[in-house]
Amino acid sequence: MPELPEVETVRIGLLPAMEGQVIARTEVNRPDLRWPFPENMGERLSKVRVQALRRRSKYILADLSSGETLIVHLGMSGRILISGNPLGQFHHDHPAPDRHDHVVFNMENGSRITFNDPRRFGAMDLAPTDQINAHKMLKTLGPEPLGNSFDERYLADALKTRKTPIKSALLDQKLVAGLGNIYVCEALWRAGIRPTRRADRISKGRVAGLVPHIREVLRDAIAAGGSSLRDYRQADGELGYFQHTFAVYDREGAACQTPECTGKIRRIVQSGRSSFFCALCQR
DNA sequence: ATGGGGGCCTGCCGGC
DNA sequence: TGCCGGCAGGCCCCCA
Secondary structure, rough: OHHHHHHHHHHHHHHHHHOOOEEEEEEOOEEOOOOOOOOOOHHHOEEEEEEEEEHHHHOOEEEEEEEEEEEOOOOOEEEEEEOOOOOOOOOOOOOOOOOOOOEEEEOOOOOOOEEOOOOOOOOEEEEHHHHHHOOOOOOOOOOOOOOOOOOHHHHHHHHHHOOOHHHHHOOOOOOOOOOHHHHHHHHHHHHHHOOOOEEHHOOOHHHHHHHHHHHHHHHHHHHHHHHHHHHHHOOOOEEOOOOOOOOOOOOOEEEEOOOOOOOEEEEEEEEEEEEEEEOOOOO
């Protein structure tokens, strides 16, 4: 699930239940996810106010009144569920407990926020807010793709020495932070660039075109997530479960959607991960 | 320094 | 119906 747009959708969905609200008590149901939780995480996440809920790349950051920031990564299968009815907008009851409900935030306002992650590739950590950018998981991240510093000059510069396929380069979080397999495939299709093309062999003009395509595919996905969240019909209140219509991702064999193109979407494997593209309009 | 592959986990789906 | 292999939206780590 979680690339940048999904994480942003989850953040926005969490805002009314969390931002400015007090966590009364946090239940921690196991010692770790991908890494051990920090010492006394449950206590450090109890009786604190969430002053701001931010996002950096695929990480959700909750600035707490204690001076610490909670860092949350959803990994591959992490989900966040909101239940209870504190503000009149979360109309569902608490869902049945699940064996993968690893951390549960009981809010003073009566809502319950459950972190569920079957595969446990997710992560949580606490660090001083004023040193958050120096955190191990954050300090090597490249620019935000929707931010001002991610522009044509930056990307052209970053790609010109990379001999790796453009697909791998864009998945490198040091180069640009927040893209994953889906949105790299989608952006490359929009830009007409084949995922196997060596990063240093893409013309300047096509690299320049790639920047707005990356931004637009992310913006479109965030907009789609936001709209499906607003009506909040899912019985369990799960955030981030919305259907996108992808042009290429997971559409092997489907007709290419480029006007006039007669190509079919192909699937190949690059560094162990699926890439989807149209061989006719992506070169 | 850069690039590629393995590994971490569980769940689901299709084929036999 | 059951079993098995393959696959999954991420990312760290090790090796060449």
